[in-house]
Amino acid sequence: LSFTGGNRDYLNGHVRVGGTVDKVGGLVEYLRKEGNGARDNSYVALNDVYLKGVVDINEDNKFTWRGDYYDENSQSTFGITEAELRNFGWRYNPFKNDEFSTSRWSTTATHQYRYNSDVILSTSFYWSQFSRDWWRQMNQQPTDTQCGLDFREARLDGRPIDVDSCNFTRGRMRQYYAWGVEPRLRVNHGLFGLSNEMDVGFRVHYEAQHRLTEDGNAPRARSGARIENNDRFADAYAAFFQNRFIVGDWSATPGVRVESVNYSRRNKLPGQGAEGESSLTQPLPSFAMTYSPVDEANLFFGVHRGFAPPRVEDSVYNNGNSVEIGPELSWNYEVGVRAWPYNGVQTDLTLFHNDFQSLTSVGTIGGNDTPVAQGEALFQGLEFGNRTDFAQIFDWTHNPYLQVAYTWLPTAEQTSAFACAPLSDGSMSRNCPNGVVVGSRPGNRLPYAPEHLLTATVGYSHPSGADVRLEAVFTSDQYGDFMNLKRGTDHPNGPDSIEARSGQYGQVDANWILNFAATYLIRKDLTLYATAKNLLDQEYIVDRVRGILPGSPRLLQAGFRYDL
Template sequence: MNYKDGLLPALLLSVIAHGAVAVEQAKVGRTASDNNAETLPSVEVEESVEKAATFSGSTSVINKQTLERDQVFTVNEALRKAPGVYVRDEEGFGIRPNIGIRGQNPFRSTKVLFLEDGLPFNFAPYGDNDIYYHPPIERYDGVEIYKGADLTQFGPQTLSGAVNYLTPKVPTKPGGFASFTGGNRDYLNGHVRYGGMFNGVTGVDSAGGTIDYIHKQGSRARDNTFAELDDVNLKSIIDIDAQNRLTLRGDFYREDSQSTFGLTEAEYSNFGPRYNPFKNDRFTTERWAASATHQHYFNDDVTLETSFYWSSFHRDFWRQMNQQPSDLNNCFAGNNAANLAFREARLSGQAIDVDSCNFVRGRLREYETWGVAPTIHAKHDLFGVDNQLDAGFRAHVENQYRRTVDGGLPTARDGVLGEFQDRYAQAFSGFVQNKFMLGDWTATPGVRVESVSYQRENKLNGQKGESSVTEALPSFAMTYTPVDQATLFFGVHRGFAPQRVEDTIGNDGNSVEIGAEKSWNFEFGVRSQPMRGVKSDLTFFHNDFEVLTVLGTVGGNDSPVAQGAALFEGVEFFNRFDLGETFGWNHNPYLQVAYTWLPTAESTSPFQCMSQSNGQPQPQSRCPGGNVYGSEAGKRLPYAPENLLTATLGYSNPGSGFDAHFETVFVDQQFGDFMNLESGSDHPDGPNSVNARSGQFGKISDYVVVNFATSYKIHRDITLYASLKNMPDNDYLVDRVRGMLPGSPRLVQAGFKYEF
């Protein structure tokens, strides 16, 4: 589908039309209120996109006030405020986040379900759940994290958790804001939002909307890197009558950046963490998306909500090296000795001229996804007790168009076609759950069914293949509220994630003997507010995987996809203490802590490389004995730090609009490979081997990041703010998957927000 044709323009034009009505009516009403100096109205249209408050299991909410107060710069900064969530940096802008929940490997966020207002957010959640796109966090008004049995309402990823982003609510009166932030490393961030609701619109009770635009740019998180992005988001609400509401959403996103991978051990040691010689790497994306949600209220007890969503995502990633520092690229065609010498220079820590390597590889991807999802919510009194029934169905389709092109010059943007594939996934799913409310108790049994079919065609050799999976996913949750100040909860559900298209069907059309990921996830805990100004949550979780999929790149090499059994157990703790609220003071010292303890994150079986359906095993060089190199029962899994802590200590004065706080982030040490090596020099191939020197093996040391933020409302319409990210400018390592990758250096920011 071409985004210039079809449904998307119709939806966007509808939103824009209502926005035009809003602007014209705002002009009429603005004169009388010009001297009133009102800020953006705090009253907003009531919407039902927030889910966390109604869930039985463990949830976390990062609200609008927190995002603004902490001057959150990336989604990584936002999510680390929630217990149980591990995020790591990659390019310094948070536009390709790596998120893991409850011990799952964060690489490309493959184990996490992403939602926007409850609708699927990623470009291929069934067939390729890697996330190479993320809008600026500033355009959202809140983030919810779900980790319990309530995940079965959504799917398909129910292994560990889901992240639901909340789009801005439409204000009841016209208003908006404009903000600007600048900083070192050429950082600029401009953000404008305007919206409102209006009565008397022809043919409907009321209508309105918001338009939101963000431009961000910055450079030098590493040498030869920069990022520039634009995001335009539109949202319209049409109250047709007392029983019908239509919500329309549209979004356009564009990114142009230099993005690259990691360093060898010697490069990191000789040149420092900011070294990056790959000046011609380029990453560009473009995404169009639209959705429509119709709500029909049969009465106060029964609501039918029907949503349609569509997105088109285009990504070009041109890299002067293929993937890892250990790769032997064909830089010097036909001269293997020169190619070996070029790789050896990197492994030895010598400065290289990458442009002398006449090679660039373009990984070119296009995704198109659409779906429809009706859901019914009904209150009833079956068996003489209060009940809440939720049931829904979803039909979902996604297409992937993939090409890999090898160019003969460092700046080439075309060349020899090495991969040309079409991949297709079609899914039908449904869920039903019923909450029985018995005084202080609730019990919520439920079930979700996922049925997915795949197709893959290699257009270079004409080979085709197909596969399918169907799974029933039961769940049960229970709560008990013995006193108003505390709620105990328990939940169990079947964790599930479908296999990716590329994992289940090979280039030759043969299927791979790989199944879906499956686990049994248990949790119990308590949510409490023991006294005014204090909020405290404590959760124990036990996630037992009978089938967990790992990719070779997780272990630092190109071994094929593999599966095995694993166990994750731990404790999550969250506490918020506002002294001002507790003692009725105008001054409010506060403390917030999000802590995760993960004592168990271990393999309970080796991870076995999958064989093809024709019986062809994977190469022994990559899978000795049929298993991922170094994988065995009892080993701690890579990228699963035992302790995570984010602590905020601050002071606010609500009367004057002043806030200042320090935030400390601690990430414990973690292994970068399945062998649990202390350093690359311990590699079985020997300390002088390619693998030992590649930077992909060994432990990642623990690290601490300290941030500071302050804001002051100098006028009822104007707020000034400043922040320091990574105040001490610490150097620290965050990843080894494709070489040694450093965390983001110090960033100093300051700006203002004007509300109107």
């Protein structure tokens, strides 16, 4: 049992009950969380119920079932303009009528069969259903005009607005279903006189989407004229094989996975009835090696073909025609070391090189409301992690400790211009001059790819059960658009243009955040804890995609955990 409370009306309660009787085990969990978000009019409340059951049928057969129900109701909406931020501050959000409600049911069932100590077959079945209704008065971004030109100009000028005077609300209602089965076989064998670990299996996956969009003519409308009625389907089939060869301190693991995806889409609006299909198949090879020259270090290398299939709407147009957008494809390399040079010291260092032959950008990234686009890109850098516990090094009972996680991304480069997909009638969006996303060109840095990410923690654990830690989190500058603009006023349309004032263009400045946490074990079954997030109450921007979104203000929380 745990409970946490804090400022901004934060409440978090968690109950977990479980046990085992003979060969049957069970677990029930319930979570309730509510509070205000980072801005005005951003209340959220959610419930999560989790069930788990395990049956050891016999020494060779085990059955596990999991079920989950989740619901959320929140006032989710988009960002604000530059002038609104200047005039009304970081917590300003006038859109009190926007509502985001979801519910999700999911379940998995897994049977594990142990033929012998070297052969294990696991078969999993899964199913989920997710519903989402999102009603909002500004459909996409601060420059929308559904509430009228005067409403938009007031926002761009930083004047107060009355959202109850806007007789428009767009509702996007979605139903998502997914189900599938995945058998996986693990075999330990002695091919070529070596130790081998083989994994082989396949997956069959189906999903369906039912999408409605309606335009209401009142500030809090929850129904209206239907402008979208779509059914979208996908079925995906995958087979995979990998074998790990172990030779002394070395291991090598070649593998391959083949993905095949079929798409279909049906427009159900009256007078439409268009249908279309598309499909793709992609082999995905991989290879990994490890070497442990000493007990204190492990070297590793890996390369694999990266793959992410397109969405249904990025594969089939609403009129049934195919879209010229393929999957995301990349070659991803990493090499590194995991080391334990001293008792109490653990270090990881990884160099990575991710070369995208096709990287997909949804149209709202970088200040644009464009069709989906694709281009070539290169990401390369390093990741470093370290944990040092001085009690283990010096054999102390008190434990000062340090922890660092750092990512350096010197290269996040567009190696080609990102080309827009044409509209369903074959024409090109006005936001894609010459068929290219505004400002995209080889050599520019990709938006939302900061060069430096650092989390550094200093802490102290007392033998009595007390632990305190201070954490610093740093995120460096990042661009909010493909043009790499420093400020919105640098927009080529001019400093007084709609785009320059929208809040969607320009740099997202670097920020430092300090967090603090303390726990105290009063007795073995009772722990008290307190946290302070954004201790110095720093004000900073985290996102410009659909207007300016601020980071969280200072959050002070405290609670207890009781274990029977």
